[in-house]
Amino acid sequence: MSNNLQDKIETQEYIVNMGPQHPSTHGVLRLMVNLEGEIVKNVDPVVGYIHSGIEKMTESLAYPQIIHLTDRMDYLSAHMNNEAVALCIENALQVEVSDRVKVIRTLMAELQRLASHQLWWCVMGMDMGALTTFFYGLRDREMILDIFEETCGARLTLNYSTPGGVMFDLHPNFQKRVKEFTKYFRKVLPEYNQLLTGNVIFKERTVGLGPLSKEDAIAYGVTGPTGRASGFACDVRKHNPYSAYDRVQFNEILRTDGDTFGRYQARIDEMYESLNIIDQLIDNIPEGDYQAKMKGVIKLPEGEFYQRVETARGELGVYILSDGKKNPYRVKFRSPVFSNLWVLNHLIKGQKIADLVAVMSTLDLVIPDIDR
Amino acid sequence: MGVKPRKKDGGIVMDDYPIVAEYEGGSIILAQFDKLINWARSNSLWPLTFGTRCCAIEFMAAGASRHDFARFGAEVARATPRQADLIIISGSINYKMAPVLKRLYDQIADPKWVIAMGACAVSGGPFFYNSYAIVKGADHVVPVDVYIPGCPPRPEALLYGIMQLQKKIRAERNYSAPKSK
Numbered sequence: 001m002s003n004n005l006q007d008k009i010e011t012q013e014y015i016v017n018m019g020p021q022h023p024s025t026h027g028v029l030r031l032m033v034n035l036e037g038e039i040v041k042n043v044d045p046v047v048g049y050i051h052s053g054i055e056k057m058t059e060s061l062a063y064p065q066i067i068h069l070t071d072r073m074d075y076l077s078a079h080m081n082n083e084a085v086a087l088c089i090e091n092a093l094q095v096e097v098s099d100r101v102k103v104i105r106t107l108m109a110e111l112q113r114l115a116s117h118q119l120w121w122c123v124m125g126m127d128m129g130a131l132t133t134f135f136y137g138l139r140d141r142e143m144i145l146d147i148f149e150e151t152c153g154a155r156l157t158l159n160y161s162t163p164g165g166v167m168f169d170l171h172p173n174f175q176k177r178v179k180e181f182t183k184y185f186r187k188v189l190p191e192y193n194q195l196l197t198g199n200v201i202f203k204e205r206t207v208g209l210g211p212l213s214k215e216d217a218i219a220y221g222v223t224g225p226t227g228r229a230s231g232f233a234c235d236v237r238k239h240n241p242y243s244a245y246d247r248v249q250f251n252e253i254l255r256t257d258g259d260t261f262g263r264y265q266a267r268i269d270e271m272y273e274s275l276n277i278i279d280q281l282i283d284n285i286p287e288g289d290y291q292a293k294m295k296g297v298i299k300l301p302e303g304e305f306y307q308r309v310e311t312a313r314g315e316l317g318v319y320i321l322s323d324g325k326k327n328p329y330r331v332k333f334r335s336p337v338f339s340n341l342w343v344l345n346h347l348i349k350g351q352k353i354a355d356l357v358a359v360m361s362t363l364d365l366v367i368p369d370i371d372r
Numbered sequence: 373m374g375v376k377p378r379k380k381d382g383g384i385v386m387d388d389y390p391i392v393a394e395y396e397g398g399s400i401i402l403a404q405f406d407k408l409i410n411w412a413r414s415n416s417l418w419p420l421t422f423g424t425r426c427c428a429i430e431f432m433a434a435g436a437s438r439h440d441f442a443r444f445g446a447e448v449a450r451a452t453p454r455q456a457d458l459i460i461i462s463g464s465i466n467y468k469m470a471p472v473l474k475r476l477y478d479q480i481a482d483p484k485w486v487i488a489m490g491a492c493a494v495s496g497g498p499f500f501y502n503s504y505a506i507v508k509g510a511d512h513v514v515p516v517d518v519y520i521p522g523c524p525p526r527p528e529a530l531l532y533g534i535m536q537l538q539k540k541i542r543a544e545r546n547y548s549a550p551k552s553k
Contacts, residue, residue, distance in 0.1 A: 020469065020472055021420075021422060021453075021472065021476055022451070023421045023451040027423065027424060027425075027428070028424050028469060028472075048466075048468050049424075049466070049468050049469045049472070050424050050425065050463070050464065050466060050469065051466055051468065051505050052464055052466060052499050052503055052505050052506050053499075053502075053503045053504050053505045053506075054503075056502070056503075056504065057499070057501075057502045057503050060501075060502045061502075068498065069498060071426075072425065072426060072498060075425070075426035075429060076429070119429070119432075134432075134436060135436055135437045138432065138433060138436035138437060138438075139436065139437040139438065141433075142433070142436075142437075142438050145433075155430070155524075155526065156426055156429060156430060156524055157426060157523065157524065367424075368424075368425055368426075368463075
């Protein structure tokens, strides 16, 4: 009798809309989750809720004006975005920036990467239900923001790199503050591990969840710590060094597990590497101009220009098509988060819906970078 | 009768209102219904976690250790509009998002307030010129009580904005007749 009844009961497939207003999508991403019971059959991300037409806007702006818009794309890696456009313009004009500028940019980029990973860490903990991480992460992040504020006046949207250099010279306190911070943060980082990494509940929820193979990572174009956790050697800093990355020693974090915990661990390890890079550079910042001589109105020669940098989330590419005028003809950003997002369906298919949030937070999504 | 203002207990209501009678376990005070309600409402603002852009990060920073807006009674950020009574629009609103914002606003139970945080929500900000996608100010979609300028505003600016909103709420008249001129 009961067997017959079981045969008659059917589980209906239904669609749950997650977002656009949902705290775990880190912005206004909408996910159409196709469910059979608890099992996720399909995830269909709907983007565009924060589209602001930055690429189109750039066509009516002069080159130095583009940079402040890139702050608003991936606001957690604001400096790397600025740097990408500045480097692209410098390459096109074949301007050689001084060593000082290169080192300043590298230092700022690594500080920015640390700040970004700290925020990712505290939000990841919060997504999994650990509110304590939120307070720990943001407490330490404020120290970096103080350094930024002293250097360029802004906490979040730095707008510090300009074509040919940086906006201002370093503040006299910069070295002292950064050394204080690295000393402090080396002490605190093991605390992060004690709090979350070794936590049994956290491990139960993340180890083995949503594995991504190296082949799939390459096929989907997944870059950054997400791709490197699967063994895809894609660190632009290592393989195509820009700024001062050719003069520092650091390891490219490569892992083989590629699951949610692997992606988590890859970012934690990257924080140590960033501290190493800062330590190598902070004592020998060369003297020199902080801004190369540039023309008042910057006009790029006709042609196509491409520059890629490593942001905190992966590989950012800036493509500029110039027709020789003071405005670009077309600008295209290859944003890391856009490519990383579409692997979500592949990762979560067949898993429980409760794991969706855990998998999504290790992709480290920043929605304005997806939509631009 | 010994009707006298009592200062020593602290607290907003106790400061302003006289004690009518005192008992062993406590005392009875006489207050205007309006002021009592406004006092309660202004000190327990529950914001909706509605972050669209960079300002959301400063919103988080304002809620975290250093700035801590729990001091002003606004710490319980709610994920659902049905439990919130304040939207802090932190970031730009585009034409695809505008109906969603309107719907969220409608889902909040009265009384409700809106803070437009940052240049995008105030006027479109950096996307004012040449952008085909951004609504030029959130006040085209929902009524806004307090505008906070900045791109993004510092957490201190957000705290000041919340305090301004509290000031505004304390001056609201819910039950008494409007002031005649």
